[in-house]
Every structure is written in C-alpha cells, then in structure tokens.
Amino acid sequence: MIRLFKVKEKQKEEAGNANGRGPLKKQSAGELRLHKDISELNLPKSCTISFPNGKDDLMNFEVSIKPDEGYYMGGKFLFTFNVSATYPHEAPKVKCKTKVYHPNIDLEGNICLNILREDWKPVLNINTIVYGLYHLLTEPNHEDPLNQEAAAVLRDNPKAFKSNVRTAIGGGRVGDTYFARCI
Amino acid sequence: MADLRSSSRSRDLDKLLLRPGHLVGPTFEPGAQLRDDLQEYVRILVVGAGGLGCELLKDLALSGFRNLEVIDMDRIEVSNLNRQFLFRLEDVGEPKAEVAAKRVMERVSGVNIVPHFCRIEDKELEFYSEFSIIVLGLDSIEARSYINAVACGFLEYDANDEPLEETMKPMVDGGTEGFKGHARVILPGMTPCFECTIWLFPPQVKFPLCTLAETPRTAAHCIEYAHLIKWDEVHSGKSFDPDNPDHMQWVYLEAAKRAQLFGIPGVTYSLTQGVVKNIIPAIASTNAIISAACALETLKIASGCSKTLSNYLTYNGLEGLHTKVTEFVRDKDCLVCGPGIFMELETSITLKLFIDQLEEHPKLLMSGASVTVRGKNLYMAAPPLLEEMTRSNLAIPLFELMDKSPTGIVHVTGTAGKGDKRQSCLRKLRVAFKANGITDTDMAGGA
C-alpha cells in the first residue's frame, strides 16, 4: 500500500488548490434523513411548522398545534424540536414551550409520550411525532402522569378538569399555578 | 550503541516487514525500504486521547510509525487516572491530547506526535485529508458518525461507479464498553462504512418520563428523574452540563434523596455519572486488547504485510473469552459511502429543469423532488413555508447554486420507482457539469 501514499503526496502537490471548492460543510446522515422527513411533512391544518434559524437549519424547528377538538380546543401550543446528527438512531428532543395544564406534560414542558423515548424506532418520523403530540392534546390520559394533580382531577372529576383547562388556556390560576393565555 | 538499540527495538517489526510471506497483501514489497517509507511517509491521526486513545498512541509509536497526531477536546480528570495510563495526578486539568503526546514522545524515541486540543468539528476538512489513515478511539456515536462522513467525503468514483483507490481514506475504529469491545477496518467504497451498519449500535435505553416522575423502581430511575425533570424545575433556563462536576454532584444528591424517599438502594456518584453520560465503566485490559488489534490493522493497511481484518472483530471478556470476526456487507445505497447515481448536466440547466429531469431519469423516476447540496436546501417541495422560501431558486442554474463547482454531490428526496413500487426515498447523486469549451479555471475566475 505504501506506493499509494507516495503517489498521494505528489498528487496533492499538483492538485493544490486547483479545484477551489467553496467552504465545505459536512452534512450528517441525520441531517439528510431529516431533510427527507421535512420535505414529506403532511400536517393537519391545525399544525404549523416554522424554522427560526432559516431554511438551511432544519435541525431546530418549532411546531405550533391548535387542536380543533377536545379539552384544549382553541388553545395554541408551541413545541420545540431539537434533532441530533445521529437522527433517526436517536429520537428528537421535544419540549412544550407553552405552559400547559396537562396530565402528561409538566410545567417545565417535559412530555410523556412513548414514541419520544422508550418506543422510538428509526422507522418513525417527524410526522408521527407531530400526530402523537396532537393526539396527546386531544386525548390527555391520567395513566401516564407527569403533572400528578392534573392527572388526578382528570381521573376523578372530568368536569372539573375541563373547567381547569378552560381557565388555564384563557389565562388564569389553577391551584397555585398561573397559566398565560394561549388562545 | 544507538544503532544497536534501534535495531533491537524493530526486531519484531522487521520479521513482518523484511520477509516475504504467504499471507501478505497483494501490493506487499518487503524490505528495508518499506520500513523506512512507513516511518517517513505514513501520517496517522488518532481521534480521541482517552482510555483507548492512550493505548493507541503507545501501540502505534511502538509499531514504528513516526508521524502521529492526536485530537481530543477533553481535559484530564481524576477519574481517568486508573486506566488512562499516560496521565499522572499532577496532569489533572491539562488537555489530554497534549499530555498524551508529550508522554509517548518522552518514552519512545524518534516518534513525533502533534496534539490538537479542540473539537473534531473545529478542524477544516483539509486537516483530515492530510492523513494516510485515521484511527478512532472514541466513545460516542456522534463523533464516529462525523469522522466517517468526513473520511467518506474524500472518496471519489469513476464513471463505472468504481471507487478511486487514491481517494480512499482508510479508518480503523476501536470501541470498548466494560468487558466488551470491537475493532473494525473501514475502507470507504470497499467495506461498509459506519453509516452502512449504524444499526450495530443498540439504541440508548430511555425510560418513560412518567415512570421517572411517578413510579421509580431502580436507582437509574431516580438519577434520570433528578437529571431530566428536577434539574429544569429548579434551574429555570440553565441547561445541565454533564462535564461540570458541580452539576453532576447536584444530580447525585437529588437522586439520593429521591431514592431514600422510595426506599430504593444503589444510587452512587459513579452510577450517576454512568447513567447521565450513558457510560459503562471502562476496563483497562479491554482497551489494551482492542487497541492492539487496531494498531495491528493500521500496520497491515499501511504496509500490506498481511490481509486486513475483514471487517469487524468483536471481543467479549466477560465470561472466559469470546472473539469473532464478522464480514459485514456494504449498503449499496448508503448516502455516505455509496457512489450515488451519476448525472452529467449542462451548466445552463436551471434547478427547475434539473428537478424535471429527475422524473425522466431511468434510475430515479422521481417526482416532487426536494434538493439539498452540502447543507444548503436549494428547493423544498414541502412544507409550504419552506417551499415559498426556496421557490426563487428554481429559475437559477444549478451550476450557480453549486458555487460553479464542476462536480458535486447532490441529495434529492421525492417519490420514486415504478407502478405499485413507488415510494418516497432519499437518493445521492453525483453530478458533473459539461465543460462547454470553457476550462475550470476560467469558470472559477468568472465567479
């Protein structure tokens, strides 16, 4: 193999900066796969996506969801997505930026959604996650609680839960916590 | 005296390099010239100066290589000292790459090791192209994936989709986790690259957040609760830094409190580090064995003194010893190391016409394509927001959008295939622009 190296040395000298290619940016396999996911997005009308860093940074984006049914109807909820270079080997990191009174989303924006963690598979995609989030907003469940109090109310008194959600998304206090208006 | 010593040091190496053999590689030419050439011409980059990196530097220096460089962004911590044998207590806080290079140069005469104390992403691509072989002693998938993309990026193919040997940048990758390890040889274009076989890495175990919040059962649950939920609750806005010992200590104490509350045993500081950083305690002997295998493969690639490992060795020292070599196959459509589909284009063709051509190309039959070139999204068919932002590019010649580079790699996404088999896919294209009687230099000047 050593002859190869000598050949290379020479070639490099000759080639030098002859093929002056612009600044090269390495595109990770994760970025490419995400490019595919994004260009195939098929979101329901109630969901909109935006790219705060412009069209060339797809790895950080935001999805806003405005459910048209269920407890959270009329509210508008913003989720941030952070996708790593090893996507889809690793699931995107998703947080809810809108403070929400929800049994499966805590006040810091952590989300208990199986496909974001234990059930993530590389065959899933961004579309699946957005639908998962939409589903979480239309069908909150008390079985996977992150906000214990909200989960208990949903389980024991759905009417009170409904009223709490209306208070929260209209801008108001539920228990000790203040929620900003998000309608 | 000096001569005697040097000849005794290379005695074992000479047996491999000076004598013919029946297991040698096809280009092997034994002799003193080969030994001298290896010393003079071969430049090796070691990526990582941790447990595996320390071993690799020592092994490669003792294998007769004289031009080594090492890159690592970390500083030495007390907890490294048990296995990263080049480091001493007084080195704590110093950059690993610098201390490792210095220590090996002190002990092995004739070797020159250039340290680089920085992130692998901080170096220009030209930096990586200088090396004959890149040896990886890393513990993260991200870093491997990055170096793999860089090394495979140098690979060029001829018109028959055959890899050009002189553009091939060989990699030797080592990895260890406790008593287990692997060593592999990646010859881009010939053997599977890291991305072809990314499924070899088991996905990280992630516990459901609600389990952490509500029903913790193990010490790891308590640690992840403190790390993922409690941290944010208490430190609004300040992000957790796994390399900050104060942050780690805080997580450990919170986890211990929670473990006590639920009567769960086993939360320790080192387990906290392990869970949060997703690391399994390193075993010095595993590093030594894997490094030796990697150094030997490096010597084989450089000298041709034997056929290389083909292509993935696993080692398990947990119960007795088990080791096995598996020959994995390339993913022919790999986006990183594959040839892609070749297309020759006029310099005048607009992005719109190019996208139309994809529909007629017999190997693609792709409709509704989105196009990306080296991180620039030239056209996105969806979502509407991005479509609008990229639409104006459609009228511009592709050649200009690609900075008038005569050749380049383009990735396209769309619906492709025939009849029932039509499905969405992502393809790599190798495009070359027809010269049109103008030389490359003229075109570069015109830019």
Ligand SMILES: [Zn+2]
């Ligand atoms: Zn590959």
